[in-house]
Amino acid sequence: MPRTSANERRRTHPLDHGRAPQQWENRLDYRLVTPESNEEAIAMDTAIPEELRMLQSTVRQFVENEVMPLESEYEEELPQEVRAPLQAQLREMGLWALSVPPEYGGAGINTLGMALVIEETHKSMLSRNLIGGGVNPLLYGASDYLKEKYLHPVVRGEARSAGAFSEPGAAGDLGGIQTNYTRDGDDYVLNGTKIWITKGHEADHVVVLAREKGTERQEGVTWFVIDADTPGFEVSRVIPMMGQTTTAEFQLTDCVVPSAHRLTAEGGAWQDAQKSLNGLRLMNGPQVLGLAQRCQDMAVEYAMGRKTFGSLLSERQAVQSMIADSEIEMFATRSMVHQAAMKADRGEDVRREAQMIKVFATEMAGRVIDRALQIHGAAGYSKDLVIEQYYRAVRAYRIFEGPNEVHRWRLGRNMMRG
Numbered sequence: 001m002p003r004t005s006a007n008e009r010r011r012t013h014p015l016d017h018g019r020a021p022q023q024w025e026n027r028l029d030y031r032l033v034t035p036e037s038n039e040e041a042i043a044m045d046t047a048i049p050e051e052l053r054m055l056q057s058t059v060r061q062f063v064e065n066e067v068m069p070l071e072s073e074y075e076e077e078l079p080q081e082v083r084a085p086l087q088a089q090l091r092e093m094g095l096w097a098l099s100v101p102p103e104y105g106g107a108g109i110n111t112l113g114m115a116l117v118i119e120e121t122h123k124s125m126l127s128r129n130l131i132g133g134g135v136n137p138l139l140y141g142a143s144d145y146l147k148e149k150y151l152h153p154v155v156r157g158e159a160r161s162a163g164a165f166s167e168p169g170a171a172g173d174l175g176g177i178q179t180n181y182t183r184d185g186d187d188y189v190l191n192g193t194k195i196w197i198t199k200g201h202e203a204d205h206v207v208v209l210a211r212e213k214g215t216e217r218q219e220g221v222t223w224f225v226i227d228a229d230t231p232g233f234e235v236s237r238v239i240p241m242m243g244q245t246t247t248a249e250f251q252l253t254d255c256v257v258p259s260a261h262r263l264t265a266e267g268g269a270w271q272d273a274q275k276s277l278n279g280l281r282l283m284n285g286p287q288v289l290g291l292a293q294r295c296q297d298m299a300v301e302y303a304m305g306r307k308t309f310g311s312l313l314s315e316r317q318a319v320q321s322m323i324a325d326s327e328i329e330m331f332a333t334r335s336m337v338h339q340a341a342m343k344a345d346r347g348e349d350v351r352r353e354a355q356m357i358k359v360f361a362t363e364m365a366g367r368v369i370d371r372a373l374q375i376h377g378a379a380g381y382s383k384d385l386v387i388e389q390y391y392r393a394v395r396a397y398r399i400f401e402g403p404n405e406v407h408r409w410r411l412g413r414n415m416m417r418g
């Protein structure tokens with residue numbers, strides 16, 4: 001696999017995208033050597049099938065050529081008029097509904113393939129959610145009616161979905177949710193508050209976790225699908241966040257939901273909720289790897305062009321150590337992710353691996369991005385570069401999909417249970 005040329009690497013640096021003043025660009029001319037690319041490292045892993053490496057390479061090129069140049073104009077989100085043509089292009093390339101099984105119109109890419117793709121899409125804040133058509137896996141087991149009404153439109157890119165389990169009183173501690181339902185003939189009546197729902201205010205329908213009134217902890221928990229325009233269902237607040245995304249709060253007030261919209265067996269959703277969270281936690285690994293790798297690439301490039309006290313930063317041992325530590329930690333994380341993904345693809349239980357990856361990867365990425373910011377000095381702290389966006393975005397990963405402290409507690413406790 002040929003080395004990435006200095007010019008190719010330079011194109012991917014936001015300094016070249018007009019975000020930074022011209023004088024920064026001159027510093028890049030000091031570049032002496034090109035570090036090994038991530039692609040070479042991946043190619044050396046013979047366990048990754050050729051077709052998945054090609055898929056990864058295609059996504060990487062799309063992100064570098066079509067998305068990164070837009071970073072000088074847009075921060076964190078693309079407006080619909082820019083997003084739509086990019087998504088049309090992705091669909092033409094077959095990059096759509098990647099993880100969805102072919103019988104539902106998707107590409108049926110396995111967990112390892114998704115890990116490779118997600119790492120690439122997360123190298124730009126603007127491409128994180130660009131490949132659409134992914135559905136809530138709970139819908140695969142749903143009735144034909146629910147599949148027709150919710151699964152197929154999402155796969156086709158015609159409808160948007162959100163998942164709501166968190167509440168003001170309990171989010172990490174799912175057993176504490178209070179949103180409740182009672183049966184009323186052929187309907188259910190739901191009451192409660194949901195909060196922190198990613199893009200909840202833009203969703204056409206929401207998958208909501210509720211408990212039968214009067215039950216506690218793991219008992220009586222059920223998933224429902226609710227149309228956003230159902231009477232009694234209200235977006236009560238749109239909540240700006242520090243980075244990542246915007247979230248919403250929902251109020252359910254005597255919200256009548258037909259029994260056909262019950263997604264899981266009555267009271268039997270606890271295992272389903274945990275299973276779907278395991279999948280999300282595993283994918284936290286490649287997500288933060290993408291964020292971290294982008295910042296590491298920028299740090300390497302910057303260190304090779306920036307002189308202080310007569311020497312390049314790349315010649316300073318302190319900077320070399322920072323770069324080396326980041327590389328070691330990313331290699332360890334990538335190895336964990338790929339191993340766990342292959343295990344999941346063999347149909348084995350990866351609950352423990354998903355927990356360990358969630359903790360290790362999210363903390364690793366925080367350190368890598370922090371080092372990259374430090375190496376860039378004031379430029380790293382400025383809004384001229386994208387690093388500050390990554391610095392803010394990565395912080396959320398230690399909180400959502402269960403706080404890291406909770407995963408450590410559960411992992412340790414389960415290992416020492418009598």
Ligand SMILES: Cc1cc2nc3c(=O)[nH]c(=O)nc-3n(C[C@H](O)[C@H](O)[C@H](O)COP(=O)(O)OP(=O)(O)OC[C@H]3O[C@@H](n4cnc5c(N)ncnc54)[C@H](O)[C@@H]3O)c2cc1C
Binds near residue numbers: 165169173198
């Ligand atoms: C950007 C973002 C997007 C989100 N999107 C969604 C979404 O789409 N849908 C949704 O339903 N939810 C979503 N959430 C909510 C998220 O899942 C919860 O915030 C998360 O599970 C933590 O719950 P909590 O905020 O109630 O924290 P708490 O459970 O109150 O915990 C607070 C802190 O206490 C500590 N702690 C808690 N329990 C323990 C323990 N047992 N041992 C040691 N320390 C502990 C941890 O440090 C933890 O960070 C999102 C959150 C964020 C930040």
